[in-house]
Amino acid sequence: MKIVCVGPGAMGCLFAASLSRAGHEVSILDYKQERAEEINKNGINVESPEGNFSQKVTVNTDPQLEGVDLVLICVKAGKTAEVARELAGAIEDHTLVLSLQNGVGNVETLGSILGEYRVLGGVTSEGATLLGPGHIRHAGKGQTFIGPLKENPKSVPDIISAFNEAGFDTKFSQNVHSLIWGKLIINVGINALTAITRLRNGVLPQLEETRILMEQAVVEASQVARANGIELPYDDPLSRVFDVCNATADNVASMLQDVLNRRPTEVSFINGAIVREGKRLGIPTPVNDTLTQLIRAMEKSYEMQLA
Numbered sequence: 001m002k003i004v005c006v007g008p009g010a011m012g013c014l015f016a017a018s019l020s021r022a023g024h025e026v027s028i029l030d031y032k033q034e035r036a037e038e039i040n041k042n043g044i045n046v047e048s049p050e051g052n053f054s055q056k057v058t059v060n061t062d063p064q065l066e067g068v069d070l071v072l073i074c075v076k077a078g079k080t081a082e083v084a085r086e087l088a089g090a091i092e093d094h095t096l097v098l099s100l101q102n103g104v105g106n107v108e109t110l111g112s113i114l115g116e117y118r119v120l121g122g123v124t125s126e127g128a129t130l131l132g133p134g135h136i137r138h139a140g141k142g143q144t145f146i147g148p149l150k151e152n153p154k155s156v157p158d159i160i161s162a163f164n165e166a167g168f169d170t171k172f173s174q175n176v177h178s179l180i181w182g183k184l185i186i187n188v189g190i191n192a193l194t195a196i197t198r199l200r201n202g203v204l205p206q207l208e209e210t211r212i213l214m215e216q217a218v219v220e221a222s223q224v225a226r227a228n229g230i231e232l233p234y235d236d237p238l239s240r241v242f243d244v245c246n247a248t249a250d251n252v253a254s255m256l257q258d259v260l261n262r263r264p265t266e267v268s269f270i271n272g273a274i275v276r277e278g279k280r281l282g283i284p285t286p287v288n289d290t291l292t293q294l295i296r297a298m299e300k301s302y303e304m305q306l307a
Helices: 010-021 033-042 077-088 106-114 156-165 176-197 201-206 208-227 237-247 254-260 271-281 286-300
Strands: 002-006 025-029 044-047 053-055 058-060 070-073 096-099 119-124 127-132 135-140 143-148 169-172
Touching (some): 002 010, 010 053, 010 135, 033 058, 077 106, 096 106, 096 156, 106 119, 119 176, 143 156, 176 208, 176 237, 176 271, 201 208, 208 286
Parallel strands (some): 002 025, 025 058, 044 135, 070 096, 096 119
Antiparallel strands (some): 119 143, 127 135
């Protein structure tokens, strides 16, 4: 397959390098010329418990989508609309677009700009940490699910096969919205708390204070999901969040990575999404509101912080 990964972050580099290594024609779309040149020169270097490897992948700074079968969106949620508008003028009619992003609303934004018929939603439990431009640590393996926004394009099985060939345990889902909300609630319980406390995932359930806050945030998010008519892909949300914390105990959550590197976070599309939906539905979400405001304050004060 011919694949373009949009965004050279941890997940974009992981999927691009692995798919290229499996024999697919892969390139990356980046907006930073200097970073693109560095990755073009040095390739993508992946550290993994299963063995380190380096893979050459071409990085472009302008959309080159002729003959592309799949565009894989791996940018932060706040960039989704901007990326979709940039792709709109270059994408071909047969090309599918797959979001593997955090938060809710990404597939809807892509569908409204690029057409719902071509958009796929996805969730992945693969863990990756960005160590530098084109340099990542594959922190943990997990399952990936892909499904259509509305229609079911005939080439979806080919995409799933390509991902499995690249070493990602990938399956089809007809109810991708349920899976996206399922991952959202896990991120609600983990990401902001790790970013504020600067703790790895596995520590959160061990401390009474963070465990209580996690439980309260997850309960609020679950109430909002139920009021939205979302059937979650697990019976006990809190137990599921604890299981993920334990399974990814050594992982540095993406929002913590952002805070440590003084970058914008996705809190508005994770905890903030619960707050917005809660207001719309008349459901109080005080813990998620507090977590959202704290992270936003941290983002705005990076240059004023003591350490």
